[in-house]
Amino acid sequence: MPIKPFGELATDFSFTTFYSITLLPITLNTMYYQNTDKFLISVDCIIFGFHKKELHVLLTRRPVEPKLNEWSLMGGFMEEGESLSEAAEKVLYRYTQQKDIYMEQVAAYGDVNRDTGGRVVSVAFYALVKTEKFNTSLAKKFDAKWINIKELPQLVFDHNKMVMDALMLLQYKVSTQPVAFHFFNDKFTLPALQDLYEAIYQMELDKRNFRKKLSTMEILDKLEEKDKMNSKRGAYFFTFNKHKYNKFLAEGKRFSL
Amino acid sequence: MPIKPFGELATDFSFTTFYSITLLPITLNTMYYQNTDKFLISVDCIIFGFHKKELHVLLTRRPVEPKLNEWSLMGGFMEEGESLSEAAEKVLYRYTQQKDIYMEQVAAYGDVNRDTGGRVVSVAFYALVKTEKFNTSLAKKFDAKWINIKELPQLVFDHNKMVMDALMLLQYKVSTQPVAFHFFNDKFTLPALQDLYEAIYQMELDKRNFRKKLSTMEILDKLEEKDKMNSKRGAYFFTFNKHKYNKFLAEGKRFSL
Numbered sequence: 001m002p003i004k005p006f007g008e009l010a011t012d013f014s015f016t017t018f019y020s021i022t023l024l025p026i027t028l029n030t031m032y033y034q035n036t037d038k039f040l041i042s043v044d045c046i047i048f049g050f051h052k053k054e055l056h057v058l059l060t061r062r063p064v065e066p067k068l069n070e071w072s073l074m075g076g077f078m079e080e081g082e083s084l085s086e087a088a089e090k091v092l093y094r095y096t097q098q099k100d101i102y103m104e105q106v107a108a109y110g111d112v113n114r115d116t117g118g119r120v121v122s123v124a125f126y127a128l129v130k131t132e133k134f135n136t137s138l139a140k141k142f143d144a145k146w147i148n149i150k151e152l153p154q155l156v157f158d159h160n161k162m163v164m165d166a167l168m169l170l171q172y173k174v175s176t177q178p179v180a181f182h183f184f185n186d187k188f189t190l191p192a193l194q195d196l197y198e199a200i201y202q203m204e205l206d207k208r209n210f211r212k213k214l215s216t217m218e219i220l221d222k223l224e225e226k227d228k229m230n231s232k233r234g235a236y237f238f239t240f241n242k243h244k245y246n247k248f249l250a251e252g253k254r255f256s257l
Numbered sequence: 258m259p260i261k262p263f264g265e266l267a268t269d270f271s272f273t274t275f276y277s278i279t280l281l282p283i284t285l286n287t288m289y290y291q292n293t294d295k296f297l298i299s300v301d302c303i304i305f306g307f308h309k310k311e312l313h314v315l316l317t318r319r320p321v322e323p324k325l326n327e328w329s330l331m332g333g334f335m336e337e338g339e340s341l342s343e344a345a346e347k348v349l350y351r352y353t354q355q356k357d358i359y360m361e362q363v364a365a366y367g368d369v370n371r372d373t374g375g376r377v378v379s380v381a382f383y384a385l386v387k388t389e390k391f392n393t394s395l396a397k398k399f400d401a402k403w404i405n406i407k408e409l410p411q412l413v414f415d416h417n418k419m420v421m422d423a424l425m426l427l428q429y430k431v432s433t434q435p436v437a438f439h440f441f442n443d444k445f446t447l448p449a450l451q452d453l454y455e456a457i458y459q460m461e462l463d464k465r466n467f468r469k470k471l472s473t474m475e476i477l478d479k480l481e482e483k484d485k486m487n488s489k490r491g492a493y494f495f496t497f498n499k500h501k502y503n504k505f506l507a508e509g510k511r512f513s514l
Contacts, residue, residue: 033375037337038295041367041378080294084367084378108365108380110298110341118290121298121341121378123365172429 040120043088044075044159046106046166047095049131049146050183055199056131056146057163058095059155063143066116067156073163074144075122088125095142097135102128102182104173106166114158122158126166128182150202167200174200178219178255181240189227189235190214197257213257219245297377300345301332301416303363303423304352306388306403307440312456313388313403314420315352316412320400323373324413330420331401332379345382352399353384354392359439360384361430363423371415379415383423385439407459424457431457435476435512438497446484446492447471454514470514476502 047058062072074095078087084105092101106124114122131146139145147153152163174180180196181188188196194210214220221241226234248255304315319329331352335344341362349358363381371379388403396402404410409420431437437453438445445453451467471477478498483491505512 033297033377036297036334039298039335040290040293041296041298077293078296078367078378080376081369083369084365087367105364107362108341110335110344110380112338112340119337120290121335123367 040118041078041084041087042075042115042120042122043078043084043091044073044122044124044162045088045091045095045103046073046124046126046163047092047129048126048149048166048170048183049129049134050196050199051131051146053195053199055149055167055196057149057152058129058139058144059147059153060095060145061143062156064117070156071147071153071159072156073124073159074142084123085125088123088127092125092127095138095144096127096129097138098129098133102179104169106162106169109158109162111158116157122162124162124166126170128179130183130185132185149199171200175257176255178240178245180257187223187225187237187239189230189237191230191235192227193238210257217248217253217255219248219255297375298335298341298344299332299372299377299379300335300341300348301330301379301381301419302345302348302352302360303330303381303383303420304349304386305383305406305423305427305440306386306391307453307456308388308403310452310456312406312424312453314406314409315386315396315401316404316410317352317399317401319413321374327413328404328410328416329413330381330416331399341380342382345380345384349382349384352395352401353386354395355386355390358384358386359436361426363419363426366415366419368415373414379419381419381423383427385436387440387442389442406456428457432514433512435497435502437514444480444482444494444496446487446494448487448492449484450495467514474505474510474512476505476512 049056049058058074059071060074061069074091076087076091076094078084082090085103088103088105089099089101092103093099103125104127106126108121108123110121112119114120134146149163149167152160154160155163174197180193180200183196184192190211193214194205194207197210198205219241220238221244223237223239225237227237228234245255306313306315315331316328317331318326331348333344333348333351335341339347342360345360345362346356346358349360350356360382363383365378365380367378369376371377391403406420406424409417411417412420431454437450437457440453441449447468450471451462451464454467455462476498477495478501480494480496482494484494485491502512
């Protein structure tokens with residue numbers, strides 16, 4: 001009996017015994033790839049930004065039915081010539097006009113009735129955006145708003161779950177890799193970095209322990225310049241030094257914060 | 258100008274100004290969901306098993322072109338009435354005849370040319386299978402083989418990457434959640450559990466430290482019975498106690514191994 005590993009097809013394969021064995025695979029291939037259901041694939045982006053000591057998500061009012069005007073993530077359909085990542089980059093660029101945004105795939109969401117407008121499998125990506133650079137006229141155009149993640153409203157479909165999954169992945173990522181720096185426009189102060197980590201972890205961190213972990217890794221450069229906006233004494237700006245980080249990794253050490 | 262968040266459609270939307278505002282969303286909706294590319298979606302399963310102190314992956318020889326007879330993960334296409342998880346469960350059941358297998362999604366793979374047979378977006382799932390229960394006659398039927406993960410051959414398409422991504426996710430999972438017990442048929446000895454963790458982490462672990470972490474959590478039950486197959490003195494069997502684990506969680510503690 002021929003094996004049908006790629007789904008049970010309606011056609012009975014026993015006829016294939018009439019053909020030579022070399023023809024069989026080609027016949028199977030053509031049928032496997034052709035007699036199979038096709039699906040709409042969308043990407044949804046959880047765009048994270050750090051603003052006023054809080055983690056925010058960029059949300060929009062959905063411009064189409066179903067669920068017109070309800071809060072939604074930024075999304076779009078994947079097109080024929082695009083990879084999943086390229087589709088996500090397209091959506092990110094449309095809503096932020098920024099390129100080279102740090103982005104990571106969260107998961108694929110494939111429940112049969114997840115989208116009440118049609119059968120759509122959606123792949124969620126989170127992105128870390130520098131809110132300082134964010135073009136506010138774009139926000140107006142797309143009816144977009146930065147919402148504090150602690151005050152997340154009811155979103156369409158399974159978007160709330162996507163945000164929570166993205167947050168969990170982000171928590172893991174920033175604890176094991178130096179990606180949180182993507183929230184800043186190059187430089188940051190240590191108090192701001194701790195505020196960011198506290199916003200992502202949604203808990204307070206011990207300052208001495210946080211500073212100790214950071215300084216032990218020796219992956220930052222201290223600048224001459226101080227931020228005097230947020231305290232009288234001011235706080236020195238730092239930058240992430242990729243060269244030092246590569247050396248750190250080469251020594252077999254692991255980022256942990 | 259109307260906003261086109263779900264992909265740039267070929268149709269010009271300016272005609273919509275002729276319609277009343279209440280009709281507009283319905284018109285948009287119909288077009289958004291209909292004039293959009295559709296794709297084949299497959300699932301690929303990284304079936305992990307623990308055998309002779311080593312982590313193994315169940316592989317098969319691909320029965321169709323392209324790449325006929327080459328090593329491949331177990332896969333299949335998603336069908337209309339199925340969710341992604343249901344499609345993965347279908348594939349797992351076909352190859353293992355086991356239900357209620359512990360399974361987790363790894364990621365979606367959507368590069369344009371990833372599958373040389375056609376444009377297919379694949380979602381990978383890993384599954385933890387009890388090799389003791391595994392039906393070897395099935396293996397014969399599907400030309401399947403348990404391969405030591407340290408000796409992984411060249412697999413078709415991006416399947417090697419899927420295995421590596423699944424392994425990384427598994428490493429994270431077993432370090433933070435009590436999922437490794439799914440590899441065993443209910444009971445296990447502490448030496449076997451450490452062997453399993455060493456096989457997953459691909460490094461040796463300090464026995465005293467490993468035992469200490471385990472006993473501190475108090476989530477296992479020690480049985481009267483001993484395993485005398487693997488040592489003269491024998492090693493007591495243990496089982497995971499879900500009730501104790503829930504209590505452990507309720508106390509605000511976190512699994513770590």
